[in-house]
Amino acid sequence: MAANRVCEIFGIEHPILLAGMGGASTPALAAAVSEAGGLGILGAAACGPKMLREWIDEVRSLTDKPFGVDTLLPASVRREGGGGNADGPSPMDLLPEHMKFAEEFMKKEGLTPPTKEQLAEHMGASGRAPGEPQFLTKEFFDAQMQVVIEEKVPVYAAGLGNPGPWMEDMHRNGTKVMAVVGAVRHAVQVVSSGIDVIVAQGHDGGGHNSPIGTLALIPQVVDAVGGPNGIPVLGAGGIVDGRGVAAALCLGAEGAWVGSAFLASEEAGIQPYQKQAIVDSTEEGTMVSRSVTGKPARIIRTKWAQAYVDAKMEPLPMPFQSMVSGQILASGQIAKRGDIAPGFAGQGIGMIRSVRPAREIFQDLVDGCKRAFDNAPHAV
Numbered sequence: 001m002a003a004n005r006v007c008e009i010f011g012i013e014h015p016i017l018l019a020g021m022g023g024a025s026t027p028a029l030a031a032a033v034s035e036a037g038g039l040g041i042l043g044a045a046a047c048g049p050k051m052l053r054e055w056i057d058e059v060r061s062l063t064d065k066p067f068g069v070d071t072l073l074p075a076s077v078r079r080e081g082g083g084g085n086a087d088g089p090s091p092m093d094l095l096p097e098h099m100k101f102a103e104e105f106m107k108k109e110g111l112t113p114p115t116k117e118q119l120a121e122h123m124g125a126s127g128r129a130p131g132e133p134q135f136l137t138k139e140f141f142d143a144q145m146q147v148v149i150e151e152k153v154p155v156y157a158a159g160l161g162n163p164g165p166w167m168e169d170m171h172r173n174g175t176k177v178m179a180v181v182g183a184v185r186h187a188v189q190v191v192s193s194g195i196d197v198i199v200a201q202g203h204d205g206g207g208h209n210s211p212i213g214t215l216a217l218i219p220q221v222v223d224a225v226g227g228p229n230g231i232p233v234l235g236a237g238g239i240v241d242g243r244g245v246a247a248a249l250c251l252g253a254e255g256a257w258v259g260s261a262f263l264a265s266e267e268a269g270i271q272p273y274q275k276q277a278i279v280d281s282t283e284e285g286t287m288v289s290r291s292v293t294g295k296p297a298r299i300i301r302t303k304w305a306q307a308y309v310d311a312k313m314e315p316l317p318m319p320f321q322s323m324v325s326g327q328i329l330a331s332g333q334i335a336k337r338g339d340i341a342p343g344f345a346g347q348g349i350g351m352i353r354s355v356r357p358a359r360e361i362f363q364d365l366v367d368g369c370k371r372a373f374d375n376a377p378h379a380v
């Protein structure tokens with residue numbers, strides 16, 4: 001693959017980035033992708049400040065190459081101890097009903113309730129040192145951003161929200177700043193904050209999810225903010241092999257942000273049963289649900305998400321739904337239940353056949369992209 005301005009901006013060989021995937025994109029995985037010639041991005045969404053600094057130190061000890069940090073900056077979060085809604089019943093009022101729904105589900109599925117410690121660990125407490133702010137609060141995000149700034153990381157990516165308030169500090173440090181968007185209007189918003197690179201992530205992708213399909217989203221974001229006079233756009237969502245990378249480039253993207261393909265890597269920080277669920281999956285193996293975090297997210301099909309569909313119930317908004325789903329996912333993970341807690345993943349997982357070293361997956365993305373272009377002239 002030829003180097004382009006994405007390679008220049010990040011100082012990398014190939015314009016393929018490991019997507020920040022909370023907990024899954026570990027220092028070992030990020031370093032492996034950076035070493036292979038791409039850009040490894042740490043999935044640090046749940047890391048408190050202490051753990052985030054440790055992850056940054058670890059990735060720096062594993063590679064001299066550039067890397068990045070991805071966190072979430074959702075616009076609608078509570079202050080510590082806060083929460084509530086001006087109109088109608090607040091999510092806090094609805095919480096008991098949803099907790100009861102979760103308890104009944106656990107009984108039906110034979111799941112053992114997690115201990116307080118197990119639940120706390122699942123809810124992100126394992127990423128936080130004593131005294132650090134609670135996960136999914138404004139104070140937590142502020143503390144993470146402080147570390148990003150102090151550590152002068154090469155690249156920062158906002159998985160949700162707008163990093164505008166920290167832009168000046170990051171740019172002063174030479175940090176390149178990216179944002180993941182799922183709609184043209186979000187792209188326009190973050191560009192006006194001075195973002196360096198945009199990721200257009202379509203409906204096919206794993207994790208928090210856009211309603212717009214990848215094939216339609218990428219060129220529309222490129223037309224709005226990209227092109228030779230705009231900023232580089234990376235394509236994301238359902239890109240699992242080199243054909244997908246080539247397709248994103250054909251749509252005007254200047255690189256790819258790849259998540260699920262690296263979930264089935266030896267280095268990914270998910271459990272072996274979750275990697276197996278990916279290998280076993282077909283193209284029909286995922287669904288979009290708010291049952292995990294309260295925001296629409298693409299997950300491997302689970303009985304928990306289906307229970308909400310069957311009961312015709314709407315999950316609570318972020319961050320309240322995590323209080324409901326936390327116990328289900330913690331007990332599902334402890335019991336290694338692929339039908340309860342398989343995790344986030346994109347629609348491309350039907351193409352994944354085995355768990356491999358990240359370096360091998362990366363090289364296949366590069367070689368497959370070249371092959372796709374070599375074959376293209378014969379198609380027209």
Ligand SMILES: Cc1cc2nc3c(=O)[nH]c(=O)nc-3n(C[C@H](O)[C@H](O)[C@H](O)COP(=O)(O)O)c2cc1C
Nearest residue numbers: 019021022045159205206207237238259260344346
């Ligand atoms: C397991 C998993 C966890 C994710 N966690 C995050 C996250 O913490 N922050 C973020 O920006 N995006 C997150 N995402 C979305 C990815 O960054 C990326 O946009 C997505 O994986 C691209 O689609 P693909 O999985 O089809 O490659 C996650 C995705 C997956 C599959």
